Amino acid sequence: MVPSMHELYRDSGRYPVYWEFDGPQCLPHFHNSLEFTLTLEGCTEAMFCGKSVLLQPGDLFLVSGLTAHGYKRGNRSHVIMLIVPMEFIPLYAPMFSRKVFASVKTSKKSVTDEVLHCLRRLLAIEQCDESSENLVRSYIYVILGLLIREVGLVDASDEKALSQSVLLYLQNNCLSKITLEDLSRRFGYSKYRFSRTFNQSVGCSLTQYVGALRARHAANLLREADLPLIEICMNSGFDSLRTFYRSFKNTFGITPTQYRKRVEKAVSDSLNPPKSHT
Structure with a gap:
């Protein structure tokens, strides 16, 4: 699975996924999974x-x-x-149901070197499946234990809880008609404040x-229907x-066709x- 296609399966996948690739880019989104991105070369502009x-x-x-979170286009x-x-x-x-990492990034070399070692080991496994599940989990537990010790965890803020409520509502109702008026009323804001708060907390309109x-x-x-x-x-x-074509290309970088x-x-x-040739 290529990185951009994980957008389709991020909440339904059973196994971890991991890649080494160039230029991450993705509109702001959220999922229940933990996500770690280690920059090896160049600069990555992320949104959090x-x-x-x-x-x-x-x-x-x-x-x-x-x-x-997301990754801006043009990352080299x-x-x-x-x-x-x-x-x-x-x-x-x-x-992790009630806590978050105390920092959104770490540059501590002793930490990132150890994480890189574990990531390299994971990449050598190629992909996680039933046969490799225990080995993959052991490397991930090492990464988590290290980050919890060195970066730490803090209680999730009330602001984050509100943001989650809004994003979960949008995820569950995105196929229905959604208006700024209805959302602001549902979550107890004026239209202006809701729009401003959403842009600030998510990073897009x-x-x-x-x-x-x-x-x-x-x-x-x-993928599934003709x-x-x-x-x-x-x-x-x-x-x-x-609107369909514009939103689709903004999300996946290519048109529906x-x-x-x-x-x-x-x-x-x-x-x-x-066919292989011998």
Whole structure:
């Protein structure tokens, strides 16, 4: 699975995923998994709860579950990313349900060197599955134990809890009509204050965020259903093809048509693998 495609499976995957790749980019989003990004070369500009975080070589970016984050386009960097579902770490899941990392990044060399060693070991396993589950979990427990000791955990703030409530509501209702008026009334804000607070805490506008959620739903339909694009557009909560195409490209970097062709090619390649020549 390529990094951008994890957007589709981030809340349903059972196993951790990890990659080494160039130029991470992703609109602000959130998921229940823990996420770690170690910058090896260049600079990565990340977003965390609406604020920009510059990551230089040797910096480790720490994202606690259900926290808005993303990566700005144009990053010229080489990174390793690790995403860990809570289901995979039962010893730590209760703790992370009420606490977050005390800092969003660490540059302490003794810490990042040890994390890099574990990440390299994970990459050598290629992918986590039933046969490698225990080995992968052991390296992740080492990483978590080290970060909890060196970075520390703090109680999640009330502000974060409110942000989570809003994002969870949007995730569960993104296919329905969503207006600023309805949301501000539901969460007890004026329209102006809700819009301002959302932009500050998430890092993008309400319209952009809802568009990304709908694009994610549309991508699932493109993979799983043989429907015309206009039907996928309407079934994903969009009111026009123009808005659908714009939101989809902003989210995945390609158009729905290009995405469908890539999916079709991937399926064809899996059914007709190249013959080896001896």
